[in-house]
Ligand SMILES: Nc1ncnc2c1ncn2[C@@H]1O[C@H](COP(=O)(O)OP(=O)(O)OP(=O)(O)O)[C@@H](O)[C@H]1O
């Protein structure tokens with residue numbers, strides 16, 4: 001004997017709340033009308049767990065499952081760190097670093113002349129350089145990526161140039177920057193520009209090449225003019241790739257800025273690290289490592305969040 | 316009646332890695348205004364290939380295709396297409412997807428209110444008005460097909476080219492799509 005289950009959509013006008021996911025079933029042969037009023041977020045196949053008791057404790061277990069491993073990892077790192085600190089003697093341990101950090105972050109925004117400023121100012125100065133260099137890289141790299149993706153002639157023309165220059169450390173460009181701009185500050189920004197531009201160009205170009213042919217066919221059938229093809233189809237389709245390029249660029253830019261500032265001096269987290277080394281304040285260097293890590297992590301997470309916002313499929 | 320679309324001795328060969336592949340050979344077909352034509356055949360026999368030619372998305376390797384006595388130079392809004400794999404733009408709502416076509420065809424002559432009314436009427440025709448502010452990933456496969464149909468018909472084409480496998484959808488308008 002077989003059972004026929006007829007599923008009907010609930011009329012939208014009558015019950016707007018249930019209209020999304022609710023379905024109504026009639027088990028025809030059994031002569032029992034089964035009404036499945038399932039909330040939108042739960043699919044019929046997985047509706048069973050609703051009946052299970054103890055949802056609160058389950059949630060607590062999920063929470064612990066998510067939180068305990070990272071906490072263990074951090075604890076392990078702190079343990080290793082204090083072990084190394086006691087063994088070597090000249091590297092400050094977690095306790096000493098914490099005390100120094102408390103004093104340092106009590107007043108992160110002080111100014112005693114150009115070479116003695118709070119750590120907050122140093123971080124902001126570095127972020128500003130990254131922002132400017134990266135901004136120029138985006139302004140040039142994104143349109144260039146579009147061109148390289150759209151015209152294979154351009155792609156083949158620029159391919160040898162990019163292949164040759166991309167593996168070069170951006171710091172190798174620092175002297176050229178100093179020569180051209182005559183000042184240290186724009187030279188550091190220039191290295192950021194150089195290291196940011198490659199991922200922007202390459203990812204944008206790849207995005208343009210990967211726009212599904214289906215979408216372009218839609219544009220052709222609708223007869224969309226080129227301007228609309230760019231704004232309504234190419235740009236939204238390429239955006240996720242572009243954001244990947246931006247994320248990679250910012251990541252390397254944040255790596256490079258520390259090294260560049262060590263060489264150029266001035267205000268900035270990289271210079272600050274070097275300055276504290278000259279002052280032999282090793283605990284400040286350890287703090288700087290954490291600050292650089294946290295800022296880099298925050299930048300990455302921000303861009304990931306942005307990327308998720310603009311990913312259309314499987315959202 | 317004089318045929319609107321004339322297909323004369325069409326042949327289509329594809330260059331593949333393993334040599335030439337003939338998908339269509341010596342196809343002749345006349346379609347007059349208002350006529351309903353169904354192409355039936357097993358999977359892979361060339362239905363979509365022929366529809367792509369009529370749509371103007373591809374050009375034939377031999378033969379001619381005429382629409383209103385003129386050779387089909389490329390795609391155009393007077394030959395709307397319901398794509399086999401729906402091809403809705405995922406960053407626009409159902410309403411936006413239909414509006415994109417409507418705007419293109421009527422945007423210059425009509426005001427915003429009139430355009431909206433056209434889109435809503437097309438969505439109503441396929442019984443999708445209740446979901447017009449949803450995104451394509453929020454609706455089912457058959458519903459996507461219906462939005463694709465609405466997009467094609469809202470442009471008031473001379474002859475919509477429907478490339479769907481018909482089993483995909485509950486046919487919303489038997490007069491146009493049956494068979
Ligand atoms: N671009 C292409 N390059 C090479 N071969 C192709 C190409 N497009 C289609 N073909 C071949 O042409 C034949 C016809 O394809 P077509 O897509 O027209 O089939 P169809 O009748 O629409 O099938 P279905 O009912 O499954 O949609 C198939 O054998 C396919 O492999």
Ligand SMILES: [Mg+2]
Pocket residue numbers: 362363364399478
């Ligand atoms: Mg097909």
